[in-house]
Amino acid sequence: xxxxxxxxxxxxxxxxxxxxxxxxxxxxxxxxxxxxxxxxxxxxxxxxxxxxxxxxxxxxxxxxxxxxxxxxxxxxxxxxxxxxxxxxxxxxxxxxxxxxxxxxxxxxxxxxxxxxxxxxxxxxxxxxxxxxxxxxxxxxxxxxxxxxxxxxxxxxxxxxxxxxxxxxxxxxxxxxxxxxxxxxxxxxxxxxxxxxxxxxxxxxxxxxxxxxxxxxxxxxxxxxxxxxxxxxxxxxxxxxxxxxxxxxxxxxxxxxxxxxxxxxxxxxxxxxxxxxxxxxxxxxxxxxxxxxxxxxxxxxxxxxxxxxxxxxxxxxxxxxxxxxxxxxxxxxxxxxxxxxxxxxxxxxxxxxxxxxxxxxxxxxxxxxxxxxxxxxxxxxxxxxxxxxxxxxxxxxxxxxxxxx
Ligand SMILES: *Cc1c(COP(=O)(O)O)cnc(C)c1O
Numbered sequence: 001x002x003x004x005x006x007x008x009x010x011x012x013x014x015x016x017x018x019x020x021x022x023x024x025x026x027x028x029x030x031x032x033x034x035x036x037x038x039x040x041x042x043x044x045x046x047x048x049x050x051x052x053x054x055x056x057x058x059x060x061x062x063x064x065x066x067x068x069x070x071x072x073x074x075x076x077x078x079x080x081x082x083x084x085x086x087x088x089x090x091x092x093x094x095x096x097x098x099x100x101x102x103x104x105x106x107x108x109x110x111x112x113x114x115x116x117x118x119x120x121x122x123x124x125x126x127x128x129x130x131x132x133x134x135x136x137x138x139x140x141x142x143x144x145x146x147x148x149x150x151x152x153x154x155x156x157x158x159x160x161x162x163x164x165x166x167x168x169x170x171x172x173x174x175x176x177x178x179x180x181x182x183x184x185x186x187x188x189x190x191x192x193x194x195x196x197x198x199x200x201x202x203x204x205x206x207x208x209x210x211x212x213x214x215x216x217x218x219x220x221x222x223x224x225x226x227x228x229x230x231x232x233x234x235x236x237x238x239x240x241x242x243x244x245x246x247x248x249x250x251x252x253x254x255x256x257x258x259x260x261x262x263x264x265x266x267x268x269x270x271x272x273x274x275x276x277x278x279x280x281x282x283x284x285x286x287x288x289x290x291x292x293x294x295x296x297x298x299x300x301x302x303x304x305x306x307x308x309x310x311x312x313x314x315x316x317x318x319x320x321x322x323x324x325x326x327x328x329x330x331x332x333x334x335x336x337x338x339x340x341x342x343x344x345x346x347x348x349x350x351x352x353x354x355x356x357x358x359x360x361x362x363x364x365x366x367x368x369x370x371x372x373x374x375x376x377x378x379x380x381x382x383x384x385x386x387x388x389x390x391x392x393x394x395x396x397x398x399x400x401x402x403x404x
Contacts, residue, residue, distance in 0.1 A: 005038060030058055033380045045366050047368045047376065048380050049261055050230065051198075051256050052257055052260075054380055054381045055381065056260075059299075062300050062303060063262070066296050069295035070292060075292065088298050091301060092301060097271065099270065100274075101268070101275075104267065105293070109288075110268050112146055113268050117277065118190035118251065120278065121274045129187070134189065135152075135192055136170045136172060137192050141194065142198060151163070152165075174200075175209050184216065189223060190225050191225065192227065193213070194231065196230075196338060198230040198376075201370050201376070202342065204338060209245075210242070210245035211246070213247075217250070224251070225249065225253065226241075226251070228249075229253050229255040234257070234304055236339035237340070240252065304381075316340060316383050320391075321336075321342060324342065331351075333347045333350075340379060340383070346375070349404055353375045357369050357375060360375075360395070377395075
């Protein structure tokens with residue numbers, strides 16, 4: 001690392017809370033699938049800010065919409081109407097087939113808002129006695145970092161010394177429909193689950209799982225809440241990951257790519273009366289639904305469909321997965337994923353995934369390890385076949401090295 005890079009890193013370390021452990025690269029520019037560091041070195045971004053820049057870095061049409069709107073009006077609060085919120089509602093509802101929309105900012109806020117809404121629905125519509133609502137979640141979940149959410153995490157780092165936590169959550173294994181059937185009681189209001197567990201290491205449930213889950217939820221009048229903050233908006237090769245399973249959630253959570261990486265925008269979508277239970281004064285957010293966010297999200301959704309990014313994710317994702325499967329390396333334990341949400345899990349003897357990500361950085365690829373042994377690969381959805389092949393060559397030569 002050069003002197004200036006060390007300076008940025010050291011200054012962050014001196015003043016910043018040390019709640020991240022970034023790879024040693026300081027980025028200053030991005031375009032499409034590429035990012036550049038302060039020295040001018042170019043990298044293929046295989047993380048996409050955890051899927052938030054699915055549309056590619058600094059997409060010109062989203063940028064134009066943002067700049068144009070920033071000149072006109074940025075924030076009104078919901079005390080007044082603005083001329084971007086209604087078209088945003090209309091467009092996202094048409095695209096996803098949802099009936100009601102609640103706009104928020106971060107993903108965690110969308111999750112919190114869904115939890116509040118399904119509890120209220122439970123008391124006011126389902127008839128659960130007040131204070132007794134139960135929400136079922138899965139082991140190894142990741143739904144964000146607020147106090148409410150980390151309280152039902154099963155990751156010790158995520159929870160330790162942050163309690164006491166809110167009650168009302170029941171944890172079952174992911175991918176186990178029988179466990180869900182057993183956990184449901186008359187007080188169960190919702191099952192909150194990721195279609196594919198992203199932070200856990202891109203874990204796909206067994207085939208047929210979500211069909212059973214959907215049936216159980218319908219039979220027991222339990223709201224199925226799918227956290228599609230990472231899987232949604234084309235990442236897995238469909239608009240929503242639920243479409244792979246041929247099901248529809250009652251409540252869908254979107255975030256990350258909803259703004260193409262320009263701005264925090266999230267949303268709770270519901271196709272029944274869950275959001276209908278919220279009355280004026282009962283929930284809100286100063287920035288939620290602001291005109292700048294709505295203009296950005298509208299452009300982010302438009303380019304996703306107009307430019308064929310979802311189909312491209314399916315096509316390039318299949319090519320990438322095949323290519324990864326073809327790599328003959330003793331370090332690889334398993335390759336898995338769907339669309340452009342991919343992961344390479346290393347054998348424990350191969351050494352830490354972090355070491356491989358650092359080696360990839362030297363080859364011009366930025367990827368991030370998760371859970372010690374897994375390298376996650378999630379490039380922007382605009383990646384081309386040539387770029388996939390370029391990445392595969394470098395992955396193959398890195399993964400055949402031994403860093404144990
Ligand atoms: C990233 C993520 C969140 C949290 O989103 P933030 O914007 O970081 O609060 C929630 N759920 C899933 C599945 C995520 O991947």
